[in-house]
Amino acid sequence: MKTVLHKADTRGTAFFGWLHSRHTFSFGRYYDPDRIHFGALRVLNDDIVEPGMGFGTHPHDNMEIVSIPLQGDLEHKDSTGNTEVIRTGDVQIMSAGSGLTHSEYNHSKDDKVNFLQLWVFPKEENITPRYDQKTFKSEDRNNQVQTVVAPDNEQALWINQDAWFSLADINKGLTLDYTLHSAENGVYIFVIDGLVDVNGLSISRRDGLGVYETEKLEIKAGSDSKLLLVEVPMQ
Template sequence: MKNYKILRSEDRGYASHGWLKSHHSFSFANYQNPEWVHFGALRVINDDVVMGGRGFGSHPHDNMEIISIPLSGDLAHKDSNGNEKVIKNGDIQVMSAGTGIVHSEYNANADTDVNFLQIWVFPNERNVTPRYQQKTINFDQSHNNFLTLLSPDRNTKDSVWIHQNAWFSLATIDANTAVKYQKHDANNGTYIFILEGDAMVRDEKLNTKDAIMFDDLAEFAVTTKINTAKVLILEVPMNF
């Protein structure tokens, strides 16, 4: 019996609204799949493409850790706490919704699409004061190495933080290379998402936008063959 699950890119939920094309890894909005509701504390991974000049108008959130990672293009953010930012390819943004916050997200450009991941994580503390944080990723440090983008550490300057015992890590892996990942917490699970290229995990070949998830290995390797790969690992608690 396999101790892991695979979600292929083509098996994700899909919605097209003209200006928005969205792939859902877990149940979201009109896409409801009882087999894919969440993975531990990981509740949402939406892979969104928004056309130029369009976006999501003001809408509320509460008691959720919301992370945005642009893959191409620029995303304009505005919220009820007075934050007004542009999140670019190479940035990571966190919004702790806590007691409640209203925000909007728009494509910052009129003539090009923006593709971004929006990820929701259940918090380990409810009704916190809403907060915003943004950081630029140093991709040089992710070359054949899993660079921490997000952690629970409120004091670090090297990554953003959230109200959860979770870590997000990114690696750009050369062809014919194996990069090891060591879990930060033995009780966590790992959700591995291939952003670009293809890679092998647990003898399974994963292509672009495929994912594999498991909670039984404390250490494992992500291995490439003839192509380079960009790999995102989301390590989250499983008791949700």
């Protein structure tokens, strides 16, 4: 088993008044040659946007982009005609494919929005851009893994990559096992909240741990914890 640990306080920071962002991997003005990606996972941003503010229209291509609101609601518009509000409990995926433009704004005029945005390199390039989102029940991840993005699961959002995104809420003292889909993959565990032990390694709130060259993870909660697990090809 091999691991790479990214403690929460080592992440890159961007602060523009209306935006406070923490970057697990190199992004924008933050650059660390040792933190470019974890396998096919290229970006993991933890963004807080002030009320009524947001990201103006900007382009993307050939990237799978997943957004997960943790608190508040996010308003999305794109050049393919989608205008949506992504609420806490929802997961959104956008295949930028051959190219599109989009904007993201805090839907509220009163409250901040905090969301995770992750970018994954695609399996096939230049596909027709696509958009999807879905609401997932929180009770379906109580002390179990809830798959929210996958290439092979009709209950999840489809992704143009052999990648699986899962959420799990684990009560203190309980243990979950996660079996990888392929020996060629790795799993990046991001602690949304709490404290967990993964195969003997302890990580806490907003820490990230990449694990690869292993078949299974054993995750034990040291406190009530909320996790995001992202399994991706390492090559």
